[in-house]
Amino acid sequence: MSLKSLTxxxxxATSYSKYPLSIPVIRQLHEMTFPTEVTFFVGENGSGKSTLLEAxxxxxxxxxxxxxxxxxxDVHRSEASLGDYIRLSWLPKHRRGFFLRAESFYNFASYLDQNPNLLISFGGKSLLSESHGESFMRLFKEKFNGKALYLLDEPEAALSPQRQLSLLRLIKDSTEVDGAQYIIATHSPILLGYPGATIYNFDAAPLEAIAYEDTEHYSVTKYFVNHRERILHELFKEEEEEAGQ
Incomplete structure (x- = not known):
């Protein structure tokens, strides 16, 4: 890995009352290390995982x-205000890599369409000419190679379960063969299952690394699969009771 730690x-900081320093896990963060080639950020919406990834x-x-x-x-470029408050430690330092934002992928694909020379390196075909999931996978296959840092913000947003498994294989190949490094913010219990990855739980402050089986994503999904009828019965029963009040 090249990115070793974040401080x-x-x-x-002059105040912790305003975003993004007001986020509990960010406010209590001092140093985060990246001891493995794949690191996951997990947590509820608003917990700070995408904010830190963006920084x-x-x-x-x-x-x-x-x-x-x-x-x-510059279309919809984020201010990344937290970037002003962090320092990255590299060994060795390089600038090769890619940041995927699922929510703004259309803007990136449109930008490529306006720059044919850049589009060549993505296979020469518009990323907007395929389904969302197909274009994601083509991006991964065309660009995710060589020693680089890849930052993925909820890549599962456009991927079926089978495509998520394909992404896991791609990640394994690129880390083992090319020495690539990944930091991924995700809600996917499939992606989180990558063997040997470091998983940081953003629902806990201070920030801590947890085992895959201890993530809420794993436990909720497992419980739902094993007790689907009971969960749905209780869920819909509660809604009916609330509607009748």
């Missing part, structure tokens, strides 16, 4: 709207 620069992208020099160091379009 929050508390000495630069890493900013400090790495990637476009925070999505892309790498050479993709400097």
């Amino acid at each position: 929050l620069l508390h000495e630069k 890493i992208a900013d400090k790495a020099g990637f476009n925070t709207a999505g892309g790498g160091v050479n993709h400097m379009y």
Whole structure:
């Protein structure tokens, strides 16, 4: 791995009452290490995982709207304000990689369509000419190679369960063969199952690493699969009782 650790620069903070320093897990963060080639950020919406991932992208020099160091379009580019408060430690330092934002992927694909020379490196075919999931997988296959840092924000948003399994295989190949490093914010219990990965739980402050089986994503999914009828019965019963009040 090249990215070794992240440090929050508390000495630069003047107030913890405003976003993003108001997020509990961010406010209590001092240092985060990346001891494995694949790291996952998990937690509820608003827990800070995407905010921190975006800050890493900013400090790495990637476009925070999505892309790498050479993709400097400004449409819906995020301010990445947390990037002003973190320091990244590299060994060795490099700027090769990519930041995928599922929510702004359309803007990135549109940018490529306007730059034919860049589109060639993505297979020469518009990413908008395929389904969302197909275009994601083509992006992964065309660009995720070589020693680089790949930051993925909820890549499962466009991927079927089978495609998520394909992504796991791609990640394994690129880390073992090319020395790639991944940091992924996700809600997917499938992706979280990647063997040997570090999983940081953003629902706990201070931030802590947890086992796959201890994630809420795993336990809720497992319980639902094993007790689907009981869960749905209780869930719908509660809704009916609330509607009758």
